[in-house]
Amino acid sequence: xxxxxxxxxxxxxxxxxxxxxxxxxxxxxxxxxxxxxxxxxxxxxxxxxxxxxxxxxxxxxxxxxxxxxxxxxxxxxxxxxxxxxxxxxxxxxxxxxxxxxxxxxxxxxxxxxxxxxxxxxxxxxxxxxxxxxxxxxxxxxxxxxxxxxxxxxxxxxxxxxxxxxxxxxxxxxxxxxxxxxxxxxxxxxxxxxxxxxxxxxxxxxxxxxxxxxxxxxxxxxxxxxxxxxxxxxxxxxxxxxxxxxxxxxxxxxxxxxxxxxxxxxxxxxxxxxxxxxxxxxxxxxxxxxxxx
Numbered sequence: 001x002x003x004x005x006x007x008x009x010x011x012x013x014x015x016x017x018x019x020x021x022x023x024x025x026x027x028x029x030x031x032x033x034x035x036x037x038x039x040x041x042x043x044x045x046x047x048x049x050x051x052x053x054x055x056x057x058x059x060x061x062x063x064x065x066x067x068x069x070x071x072x073x074x075x076x077x078x079x080x081x082x083x084x085x086x087x088x089x090x091x092x093x094x095x096x097x098x099x100x101x102x103x104x105x106x107x108x109x110x111x112x113x114x115x116x117x118x119x120x121x122x123x124x125x126x127x128x129x130x131x132x133x134x135x136x137x138x139x140x141x142x143x144x145x146x147x148x149x150x151x152x153x154x155x156x157x158x159x160x161x162x163x164x165x166x167x168x169x170x171x172x173x174x175x176x177x178x179x180x181x182x183x184x185x186x187x188x189x190x191x192x193x194x195x196x197x198x199x200x201x202x203x204x205x206x207x208x209x210x211x212x213x214x215x216x217x218x219x220x221x222x223x224x225x226x227x228x229x230x231x232x233x234x235x236x237x238x239x240x241x242x243x244x245x246x247x248x249x250x251x252x253x254x255x256x257x258x259x260x261x262x263x264x265x266x267x268x269x270x271x272x273x274x275x276x277x278x279x280x281x282x283x284x285x286x287x288x289x290x291x292x
Contacts, residue, residue, distance in 0.1 A: 021134035057262035084148025088116025217282025
């Protein structure tokens with residue numbers, strides 16, 4: 001609320017906490033601003049994600065692309081917030097990349113937050129929503145949201161919240177799935193509200209008051225094969241029961257994570273992105289936007 005944010009602004013001192021709104025409750029000692037069932041995600045999906053994210057070639061590529069985007073776009077990196085921090089793997093990577101920055105992470109699912117706290121003991125961790133961040137206005141240099149906004153029913157509100165908490169010159173880096181025509185049982189099982197059209201994340205960022213610096217694609221070289229698989233999945237979706245669908249999703253994730261071809265193409269793609277080049281399609285979209 002406005003009153004709560006005014007209170008936070010009055011209490012917050014430079015260099016103080018990022019997550020500075022008093023929490024009404026706690027979950028395993030972690031500040032909580034939400035009920036337990038506040039997100040369309042669950043502990044099984046959390047476990048699947050946690051097991052795959054460290055080595056899956058798409059996640060390795062995504063993290064490297066995000067780090068590059070922050071370095072070329074953010075004028076300063078003193079205070080960083082990750083929205084959708086899960087079990088803290090990305091937070092740990094951010095700590096390694098920016099050892100002197102203040103870090104905070106929030107997630108609407110509480111299950112992985114104790115692990116996040118253990119992985120990055122000096123980061124602030126909270127159970128909170130992307131659409132109501134417990135953060136003061138204009139207090140953060142960088143907001144990162146990787147594979148989270150597609151889970152938020154009101155993604156426009158999440159973009160507005162990111163814009164609210166960014167300082168002038170601060171940067172949002174968001175990564176989301178591309179192409180709604182490829183929405184299949186995999187997306188449904190992962191509780192994706194949507195996949196995004198070309199230009200859609202740019203429009204959302206601009207409506208939130210941000211200046212878009214770039215909208216790029218990740219997973220470009222493997223996209224034709226990905227497109228074919230997703231089209232096949234859409235045709236067979238009606239024949240799959242819930243258990244078979246879950247088993248197929250787990251097999252899809254584990255079967256592609258250690259792909260040598262995927263790893264090689266990811267390295268080539270990253271080199272291309274670092275030259276400012278790229279193709280107009282990919283598995284994921286990355287939007288980088290700055291607050292005026």
